[in-house]
Amino acid sequence: MKAQRLYLVGLIILILLVSISIAIFFMNYTQQTGLELANLEITNLKNNYTNLQNQYKALQMQFSIIESNYENLKTNYTNLQNIYQNLQSQYESLQNNYSILQTNYTNLQDQYQVLQSQYNTLESNYQNLETNYTNLQNMYQNLQSQYKSLQEQYSNLNNTYWNILTFLGNGNNSAILQPNQFIYKEIAIPTGFSGTINIMISSSNPIEVFVFDLYNLIQAIEGNPYGYYLYNNGTYINTSVTLGPGFYIVFIYNPNNTTEATLSYEITTIYTTAPKLLTNK
Structure with missing residues (x-):
């Protein structure tokens, strides 16, 4: 029994010694590990501080940039707000102009429809006019042909007319007038003319010359x-x-009762006004 007790006591002491040794070893290990961890933590903190300081500087730079951008944005916002107000005013003015334009467009559309109707009528009239023009052109060509024929007839008639006037308005001859004898020459001045009658007479004895119209001659x-x-x-x-204008007589008379008169005469008539006849164009 005593031996067993000693054995148990010894075993307990051994266990205590082992426990104490383990505790001491654990304490030493814990202290060494904690120091290493602390150093590692400090190193990490330094690195984190450096990184954080760099991030702070970068963030501060970004803040400065953002602050500058903010000021620019604020200025741009103010300018944009002014532009917006001007644009709003222009929009309202444009909207008013649009309303006016829309009204004008409606009126113009109505006028267009009226004009379209008038155009259709005018187009129909144009077709009729074109047909009438063709007919009139044919009539004109026929009339032009007739006009040329009439023009030729007029030219012939005009020549005959002037030949008659020349015959009636001009004359020259010699004559012997017995006592109280006379000769005469007819002069015709038609409507539209004035005529200058020139008389030249040379006689052996005095004679008398008159210019009468037909009534006064009679x-x-x-x-x-x-x-x-x-x-x-x-x-x-x-x-x-x-x-x-009129019909006249140049009357040459020998007033002598006993002596004849030998004479020569020349009568010319100058027409100074164009005749009112159809003229060439």
Whole structure:
């Protein structure tokens, strides 16, 4: 029993010694490990501090940039706000103009429809006019052909007309007038003309020359009071008179009762106003 007790006591002591040894070893190991961990933690803290300081500087730089951008953005916002207000005013003005334009467009559309109707009517009238124009052109060509024919006839008639006027308005000859004998020359001045009658006479004895119209010539022949447009006498006569339209007689008379008169005469008529006939164009 005593031996067993000793054995148990010894075993307990051994266990205590082992426990104490283990405790001491554990304490030493714990202290060494904690120191290493602390150093490692300090190193990590330094590294984190450095990183954090760098991040702070970077963040501070970004903040400065953002602050500058903010000021620029604020300025741009103010400018944009002013632009927006101007644009808003322009928009309202444009909207008002749009309303006016829309009204004008509606009115113009109505006018367009009216004009379209008028155009259709005008187009129909144009077709009719074109047909009438073609017919009129054919008529014009026929009329032009007739006009050329009439123009040729007029030219021939005009030549004949002037030949007649020349015949009636001009003359020259020689004559022997017995006592109280006369000769005469007809002068025609048609409507639209004035004529200057030139008379030149050379006679062996004094003679008398008159320019009558037909009425006064009859009055003179019948011994009634008469009038005249020209009177002259002598052996040499060179005179003229300008008269209007009418039929006249140049009357050459030998007033001598006993002596004949040998004479030569030349009568010319100058027409100074164009005849009112169809003229060439």
